[in-house]
Structure formats: structure tokens, C-alpha cells
Amino acid sequence: MAEDPNRIDIEHVAHLARLELTDAEKTKFAAQLKDMLAYVAKLGNVDVTGVEPTAHAVPLTNVLRPDEARPSIDPALILNNAPESARGLFIMPKIVE
Amino acid sequence: MSLHTLTISELRAKLRCGDVSARQITQALLDRIQAVDSQLQAYLWLNPDDALAQADAIDRTSKTQPLAGIPIAIKDVLNVTGQPCTCASKILRGHTSVYDATVIRHLRAAGAILLGRTNMDEFAMGSSTENSSWGVTRNPWDLERIPGGSSGGSAAAVAGHAAIAALGSDTGGSIRQPAALTGCVGLKPTYGLVSRFGLVAFASSLDQVGPFTKTVADAALLLGVIAGHDPLDSTSVPQAVPDYREQLRAGVKGLRIGLPKEYFIAGMNREVEAAVRAAIQQLASLGAEVVEISLPHTDYAVAVYYLIATAEASANLARFDGVRYGARVRGADVLDTYGKTRGAGFGPEVKRRIILGTYALSAGYYDAYYLRAQKVRTLIRRDFEQAFQKCDVIVAPTSPTPAFKIGERVDDPLQMYLCDIFTISVNLAGNCGLSLPCGFTTQPKLPIGLQLIGKAFAEPTLLRVAHAYEQATPWHTERPAL
Numbered sequence: 001m002a003e004d005p006n007r008i009d010i011e012h013v014a015h016l017a018r019l020e021l022t023d024a025e026k027t028k029f030a031a032q033l034k035d036m037l038a039y040v041a042k043l044g045n046v047d048v049t050g051v052e053p054t055a056h057a058v059p060l061t062n063v064l065r066p067d068e069a070r071p072s073i074d075p076a077l078i079l080n081n082a083p084e085s086a087r088g089l090f091i092m093p094k095i096v097e
Numbered sequence: 098m099s100l101h102t103l104t105i106s107e108l109r110a111k112l113r114c115g116d117v118s119a120r121q122i123t124q125a126l127l128d129r130i131q132a133v134d135s136q137l138q139a140y141l142w143l144n145p146d147d148a149l150a151q152a153d154a155i156d157r158t159s160k161t162q163p164l165a166g167i168p169i170a171i172k173d174v175l176n177v178t179g180q181p182c183t184c185a186s187k188i189l190r191g192h193t194s195v196y197d198a199t200v201i202r203h204l205r206a207a208g209a210i211l212l213g214r215t216n217m218d219e220f221a222m223g224s225s226t227e228n229s230s231w232g233v234t235r236n237p238w239d240l241e242r243i244p245g246g247s248s249g250g251s252a253a254a255v256a257g258h259a260a261i262a263a264l265g266s267d268t269g270g271s272i273r274q275p276a277a278l279t280g281c282v283g284l285k286p287t288y289g290l291v292s293r294f295g296l297v298a299f300a301s302s303l304d305q306v307g308p309f310t311k312t313v314a315d316a317a318l319l320l321g322v323i324a325g326h327d328p329l330d331s332t333s334v335p336q337a338v339p340d341y342r343e344q345l346r347a348g349v350k351g352l353r354i355g356l357p358k359e360y361f362i363a364g365m366n367r368e369v370e371a372a373v374r375a376a377i378q379q380l381a382s383l384g385a386e387v388v389e390i391s392l393p394h395t396d397y398a399v400a401v402y403y404l405i406a407t408a409e410a411s412a413n414l415a416r417f418d419g420v421r422y423g424a425r426v427r428g429a430d431v432l433d434t435y436g437k438t439r440g441a442g443f444g445p446e447v448k449r450r451i452i453l454g455t456y457a458l459s460a461g462y463y464d465a466y467y468l469r470a471q472k473v474r475t476l477i478r479r480d481f482e483q484a485f486q487k488c489d490v491i492v493a494p495t496s497p498t499p500a501f502k503i504g505e506r507v508d509d510p511l512q513m514y515l516c517d518i519f520t521i522s523v524n525l526a527g528n529c530g531l532s533l534p535c536g537f538t539t540q541p542k543l544p545i546g547l548q549l550i551g552k553a554f555a556e557p558t559l560l561r562v563a564h565a566y567e568q569a570t571p572w573h574t575e576r577p578a579l
Binding site: 008010013014015016017018019020021022025029032033035036037039040042043044046048051052053054055056057058060063065073074077078080081082083084090092093094095 | 192193196288289302331334394397399400401404411419422423424425428430435439443448451452459468470471475476478525527
């Protein structure tokens with residue numbers, strides 16, 4: 001692990017995660033992240049030369065289903081769970097100026 | 098005789114010969130929940146009228162389905178149409194499922210009564226159920242102690258006889274560890290055996306749904322119902338499901354039991370180690386051959402797990418953004434709305450893991466953390482492949498300690514993560530694992546779990562060894578004084 005764990009930019013990480021943190025949370029999580037990175041640094045001791053990464057344990061690839069129209073869940077039911085909806089649509093704050 | 102104390106097999110026999118009705122069984126469970134759940138707090142949601150209506154519908158059938166009239170509790174992470182599904186998170190407060198998870202569809206077809214929803218660590222992240230947004234579930238053996246986690250509600254419900262069986266999910270030990278700490282049987286199936294469709298995703302390459310039961314035979318029955326290929330889950334393996342009860346009584350003669358030397362570590366609770374060693378002796382006396390094996394990369398498993406699981410979680414939990422479901426906290430613009438919604442909706446452990454996972458995947462760190470973890474994951478898998486050339490089943494403790502006190506570890510995340518030291522490798526390698534009771538500590542009396550680990554799709558062997566041990570020991574007959 002070449003990176004210096006002291007150089008954690010918690011605000012940048014929180015921004016990437018779209019997670020608003022309080023100042024107290026920033027201080028706490030930065031310290032805990034540093035601890036955890038120090039713990040996982042032990043992986044640097046393993047010789048992984050020529051070792052392929054494992055993404056998941058099942059040897060299945062390109063699992064496809066027939067491209068056929070099927071009945072879907074009633075959109076009205078789905079919109080019942082939405083924080084805000086109107087005329088069959090999710091309502092969001094404006095994205096484009 | 099109290100119906101709530103019986104097993105699935107016992108209740109099936111009574112139901113078939115007309116001794117009891119599904120309504121009577123369901124009512125007995127509802128009465129038991131009424132009596133004990135104010136102490137246990139295993140359930141987050143219950144609808145007695147709906148449960149009794151399901152029972153009445155079963156009573157109108159021939160009752161020959163494999164789980165006819167059997168009340169089963171469901172972890173709050175699986176979708177059941179018309180029921181709430183919150184993953185014990187404020188961000189999903191008020192969410193109602195609009196479809197059934199595949200395992201739920203199987204349970205319905207098998208005649209099970211979907212009894213209610215059980216507590217868990219928020220989004221299944223935790224080892225004590227203390228990370229629930231809705232309150233702490235207590236261990237039926239000692240109400241001052243945690244029931245394990247993350248499926249602590251399901252474990253406490255079964256161990257406290259407030260459900261006949263339950264479903265949970267296991268990403269790094271979340272079925273086996275609470276089963277061990279509450280004294281019931283918990284099975285983490287081979288990755289790809291049970292559909293994950295309708296299971297709210299935590300770490301997609303590790304998550305599996307599995308049963309909590311009072312006996313190994315019940316686990317075999319329930320696994321048979323929920324297992325099987327599902328076109329709706331692209332990681333579901335297309336192969337036939339055997340009858341898991343067929344080989345149960347085959348015994349352990351001629352089987353090789355592997356003891357991983359790395360799993361008997363310094364710092365393990367002495368009574369836990371003694372109970373596990375006694376269990377190994379017992380298996381030997383039943384005719385199994387005990388061989389020493391080595392899983393040399395064990396020491397790296399927790400580090401690999403906490404990089405891979407958090408990385409996957411940080412991606413999976415991106416969908417909780419206040420757009421399509423859950424609570425929304427309005428901000429100045431879209432980005433501000435995302436940030437505020439997630440900041441207010443997620444609890445501390447979920448935030449901590451999203452941050453670690455995001456960091457591990459971020460530019461400049463990906464190779465050093467995430468990719469390296471995936472490579473070490475390959476080495477952990479190879480350890481198991483080599484070990485299973487020397488043995489049929491690996492035997493180990495499920496948890497290094499019995500249930501700890503509520504609050505004891507909440508301020509030390511790393512200490513909490515080490516609870517899973519014996520269980521997480523199984524998820525990383527995609528093997529199957531089962532925990533069953535193998536004794537009790539003396540003061541106080543707390544259950545101890547024995548973990549059996551099998552190679553991929555070796556559930557019949559796992560259940561066979563577990564059943565032989567269970568039938569030779571008294572542990573599964575003990576009940577908490579609740």
C-alpha cells in the first residue's frame with residue numbers, strides 16, 4: 001500500500017458517496033477509516049504476482065434471458081412508495097437549468 | 098403440549114393426521130409472540146389477522162405441501178408483497194413491497210405462513226443487531242446480551258420459540274453467527290444455490306438467503322423448498338435440487354473431517370474451544386476420520402471481506418437516493434437532495450461502510466485496495482480447494498466467543514468485525530456453511546455453535562454430518578427459560 005493513510009480527504013470521499021456528513025461525523029469517520037486502512041494494509045504482505053482476481057464465486061458468464069415482453073408490476077403500486085410523484089412520474093428537483 | 102415448541106417435522110405430522118389445524122398452530126405462535134416479544138423484540142412487524150387468514154386458506158387445502166401451516170418469520174431484508182420492507186433503516190421507513198422475493202414465492206407455494214418481519218442490523222451490516230434503526234433485539238438465553246447479527250431477529254425468534262423457523266441472509270456470517278449465539282441451526286447455502294431475487298442487496302457476490310431452524314432435519318426441509326435455479330437471478334446456478342433429507346441418516350462413517358489449524362487461535366473463549374474440541378471427539382467416536390488441514394490465508398480474510406463487501410455495498414446502496422422510494426430530505430438541488438437524504442436516512446455503521454467502500458473503489462486507490470483484495474480472495478478460494486482434497490467437511494467454531502453484552506463492542510468497529518473471523522472466508526470462497534449447537538458456557542449459560550463447512554453444493558454432506566452429531570447430543574433439546 002503506497003498511499004499514506006494520513007492523507008484521507010473525508011469530504012471528497014463523502015462527496016463521491018453523495019453522503020452529507022456533520023462535522024462530528026467527518027472527524028469520527030476519518031479516524032475510523034484511517035484505523036481500518038491500517039488494518040487492511042496487511043494485504044500488502046501477500047504475494048499476488050500472477051494471481052487472477054475473483055469477482056464472484058460462480059463460474060457463470062453472460063447469463064441472458066429471451067428478450068420478450070412480460071407483464072410488469074403495476075406502476076401505480078411502485079409510485080405509492082415514491083416520496084413525490086405526479087401523473088405516473090417520479091418528481092425530482094430540477095436537474096437542467 | 099405447547100405447539101410453539103415443536104419442530105416443522107413434528108407439526109407436519111400433527112397437521113396431516115388432523116390433530117391440529119394451521120389456524121391453531123398460527124394462533125399458538127401469535128400467543129407466544131404476545132407473551133415474549135416485548136422482552137425479545139425480535140419482530141419489527143406482525144399482522145395477526147393476515148397470518149390467521151393465510152392459515153385458514155391452508156386449512157381449506159389438503160395440507161400436503163411440505164410446509165403446510167408452518168409459521169415462518171422473515172428477515173426485514175426480503176420482499177413480501179404488501180408487507181413493509183425497511184432493512185431496519187430509516188431510509189426505507191414506510192416502504193411497502195410490491196413483489197415477492199423468489200424464496201417467498203417458494204414458501205407460499207409450499208404452504209408456509211408468512212408470520213412477520215424480524216429485526217436486523219441496518220442493511221445487514223453488523224454482528225449484533227445493535228445497528229437496527231428500530232431498537233435492539235435480545236438474546237433469549239440472557240436478555241442483557243445481543244442475539245448476534247445481522248439476522249438477530251430471526252435467530253432470537255426461532256431460539257425463543259416465537260417462530261417455528263425463519264429466513265435470514267448471510268454475507269459474512271449473518272446466519273451462522275446469530276444461530277450459534279442463540280442455539281439454533283443456521284445454514285448459509287452455497288453461493289448460487291438460493292435465488293437472491295427480492296433480497297435487498299448488501300454485497301452481491303457474497304449474499305445468500307438461508308434458513309434458521311430448531312433441528313438439522315428442519316433445515317434440510319426448508320433448504321429444499323427455497324433452493325433452485327431462478328432465471329430472475331443471473332448468479333443462480335442451473336442445476337437440480339436434491340432431496341436434502343435423503344442422506345440425513347447416512348452417518349459419518351468413512352467421512353473425513355478437516356480441522357483447520359488456523360481456526361484454533363489465541364484469544365478464543367476457552368469454553369468455546371473446549372466445546373468444539375469435544376464435538377470433534379464426538380464425530381470421531383461416531384466413525385469420522387479427523388485430519389488436520391491448513392487454510393493459510395485465513396489471517397487475511399477479514400481485511401479482504403471488509404474491502405470487497407463495503408465496495409459492493411457502496412455501489413448497491415447508491416439506489417437509496419430519495420427518488421423512487423423511502424424518505425426524501427429536500428435540498429437546494431439534486432446533489433444536495435441526495436446528500437441530505439442519505440445523510441439523514443442511513444445510520445452510522447452503514448455510513449462508515451459506504452465511506453470505506455467508496456474509498457476502496459476511488460481513483461488512485463482501486464488497485465491497492467479493491468483489486469488486491471479480489472486477488473487475495475482467489476488465494477482464499479484456493480486454500481479451500483486444496484483443503485477439500487484432504488477432507489469432506491471442515492469443522493470449526495462458528496464464533497470465537499459466546500454472546501456478548503449489549504453495548505460492549507459498539508464503539509469499536511474493528512473489534513465488531515472480528516466477530517466474523519471464522520465465518521467470512523466461507524462467503525468469500527462461495528462454499529456452504531452450517532452452525533448447530535454444540536454445548537453451553539457455564540456461567541452464565543450461553544449457547545456455543547459448531548460450524549461445518551462444505552465445498553460448493555455439498556449441502557447433503559453438511560446436513561448428514563450435522564444430523565449425526567445432533568442426534569448423538571442433547572444440545573438441541575435445551576430451551577431458554579423465557
